[in-house]
Amino acid sequence: MAISRNALVAGNWKMNGVSASLAELKAIAEGVAGGAAGTAACAICLPATLLARGAEIAGQHLLVGGQDCSAETFGAHTGDLAAEMLRDSGASLVIVGHSERRADHGETNAVVRAKAEAAYRAGLTAIICVGETRPQRDAGDALEICGAQLEGSLPPGATPDNTVLAYEPVWAIGTGLVPTVDDVAAMHAFFRAQLKALLPHGGDALRILYGGSVKPDNAESLMRIDNVDGALIGGASLKAKDFLAIASVYA
Numbered sequence: 001m002a003i004s005r006n007a008l009v010a011g012n013w014k015m016n017g018v019s020a021s022l023a024e025l026k027a028i029a030e031g032v033a034g035g036a037a038g039t040a041a042c043a044i045c046l047p048a049t050l051l052a053r054g055a056e057i058a059g060q061h062l063l064v065g066g067q068d069c070s071a072e073t074f075g076a077h078t079g080d081l082a083a084e085m086l087r088d089s090g091a092s093l094v095i096v097g098h099s100e101r102r103a104d105h106g107e108t109n110a111v112v113r114a115k116a117e118a119a120y121r122a123g124l125t126a127i128i129c130v131g132e133t134r135p136q137r138d139a140g141d142a143l144e145i146c147g148a149q150l151e152g153s154l155p156p157g158a159t160p161d162n163t164v165l166a167y168e169p170v171w172a173i174g175t176g177l178v179p180t181v182d183d184v185a186a187m188h189a190f191f192r193a194q195l196k197a198l199l200p201h202g203g204d205a206l207r208i209l210y211g212g213s214v215k216p217d218n219a220e221s222l223m224r225i226d227n228v229d230g231a232l233i234g235g236a237s238l239k240a241k242d243f244l245a246i247a248s249v250y251a
């Protein structure tokens, strides 16, 4: 039986945004409050420096999140941020295991899983990212690589409430390239089967987002695919007009 999952449209501002950018966040919050996304949940994952102010601006209808957290709770870890700190600043969720973190900071699946567990301890929802590189896809290894990332990164305590999976092919991020509808459908169906096997009591309801060059002009065709339960949006989330145009797929 098909299960209905409430979509999540999430933005990832990455290392972008200063005080002046909060005007865009305000416009996003107003659009979402005005019903631009229908019943879909919307979130923007902000740089930590904007989180507390962003949470105030976001109000009741738009969630804000972080982009990474430490696997540790508190302590001597200069420059790192505990999940509890993000929560204290107003975050409801946090991205873990984004490919940019895996590549720039050598984060392994085990590290990503520990970060997701830290997020759970703080009461945050973890958006766990997985995705293959172009050479891995060209070699025909995309399913195997992503399956191994999911299995290694997903904590046993994952539930549909505390976890969202995001499929972000590395080669589609920031490039304007997107996989074919068939390739996205195949990957998300594969994840769904894997989630059901790993989490017999929640795998069917856990949301799977697609991310990688989601734009207003391709959002509808991507979001309509079976087992695509929303989007994780980089560049297009920096502009309220584009983010709201994508979210309006669910209006």
Ligand code: 13P
Binding pocket: 012, 098, 168, 172, 173, 174, 175, 176, 211, 212, 213, 214, 232, 233, 234, 235, 236
């Ligand atoms: P783009 O939407 O800019 O391709 O970025 C996707 C992404 O990495 C979101 O986490």
